[in-house]
Amino acid sequence: MNPRVILAVALIPLGLIIAAVPANKTKQFRLTAPELLQETATGSQFMQPDAVADMLVKNDPSLQLIDVRTPEEFAAFSLPRAINIPLANILSDEYTDILNQDAKTNVFYSNGTVQASEAWMLTRQLGYTNNYVLEGGLNYWFANILGAKEPSSVNPSEEFAKYDFRKSASAALGGGSVVASDNNTAPAAATKPPVANKAKKKVTGGC
Amino acid sequence: MGPLVANGIISENTNLLLAFFIGIGFGFVLESSGFSSSRKLAGVFYGYDMVVLKVFFTAAITAMLGLLFMSLFGWVDLDQVYVNPLFLRSAIVGGVVMGAGFIMGGFCPGTGICGASIGKIDAILFSVGLFVGVYFFAFTYSWWEKLYKATPLGGKKVSDALGMSDGLFALVLILVAMGMFYAAEWAEKKFPREEY
């Protein structure tokens, strides 16, 4: 039989099918459930608030705080140089470059840890690394970093060191109350976060 | 599942090993189809041998349909497959220069290597010429750098540029290619050459 006819009979129906069926836009899960469970069990997704405060005070450029609360809550208060990616929109394509990259350390935070942990789970499922959760969230932050309480004299010296650090950090970070006020050092960041400078190593190719 | 390397299913070194075997397949099919013969390759421009058109479009459509169907079944993640970026000006200028090289040399790099491998001396010289051209480019790069980097448009897809879905474009391409195949058979009958 004429090869062209064979080809036509094979290709045209396939072409019709592929044209008619909508494309598969699901983002594939990279980790299996047991793998994900194992990672959460170690608690490696958490980043300690002291560590984050330290990076903020030192102006470490590799830190990127991500506020996963609603834009309204973000506008009311946000941590220094944080950007806002509301949890509801976290799977949107416009944030992929920020969430999936090797250069910066992204730290999700919310009021507690629930929303931030959810954000971590979702992005980890997609295979992204370099994302963490601020342990304790903003509630712990306010209570213990910004409003650090002087430990009583019987506490070990590490507690005093921690207190000293937190006191100076809170001063540097503009310690204040939750109530929206003009004392906030956090700049009113635009809701559209800037694109990361270095995207994750993309597939290379070409001739 | 796929691409296997990007998803960590095979290692980088396995990838390099497989590259060798993929290359063997590539070279074997090219030579078996007659692409090691410059006169067969040039035939598409004069009508007497349309093998380039038939193989090229059949291959592109086969691979395209394969990828689209695999994506549909979730077997491959198309976001992880390399789409070569468009630098409009350099692509066009480079393409024009290559076209001139094609009609004069009768080969392209892939087919030239195949021809050289089976002993065609014109293909060997063509391959030498490739190196000459690339050395020239390397040493005069400063003259071309601006052109080379002009108008970057990123990894744009044809379907996006035309405003249609990938699948619809594939269908259109299939229909166009089938038309071209019929025209090709007609041309080969009209412009025959007995021996080459």
Add this chain to the structure above:
Amino acid sequence: MAELTKKEKSKRYLNPYLGGVLLGLVLLSCNFISGRGLGASGAVKSVVGASIQAVDKKAADHSLFMAEFKEGHGDKPLKNWLVIEVLGVIVGAFISGAVWGRLKFRVEHSPKITSQKRLLFALIGGALFGFGAQLARGCTSGAALSGMAVLSLAGFVTMMAIFGTAFALAYFFRKLWI
């Protein structure tokens, strides 16, 4: 041995449609395995860059091309997917030539020109192609064929430029071929 007629000769080549399907399958598996398409001219660039580096270790300091090459290729420019693939192509073509009985040193040329003329044009054509492939970041295998398989606009643009130009110039070089 009598010269084979065209019919007999064509029997020793694969049917082009079959060849196309096979090539498409090779390309498909290539994309599935490594997430990239086939290529050829890039390997030439790697070898050229590696040779310049070998001769002049500090080439990256005074040549912008070499600086960018070093950035893209790193310290082992030959341990590169394309270079290894091209080595495979050489082997694959050789095997095919052996299987079909086409291994022979010869110059293939139209009876209307001399073999010297053919060789000269092969060299010139190669130089033009090598240069053009660098500018366009690909050749017919890498940019055009592999590009079309992933629906890349660059692939189509490059392919149309190559074939359009070749068609346009075909008349002027017809003596080389017919």
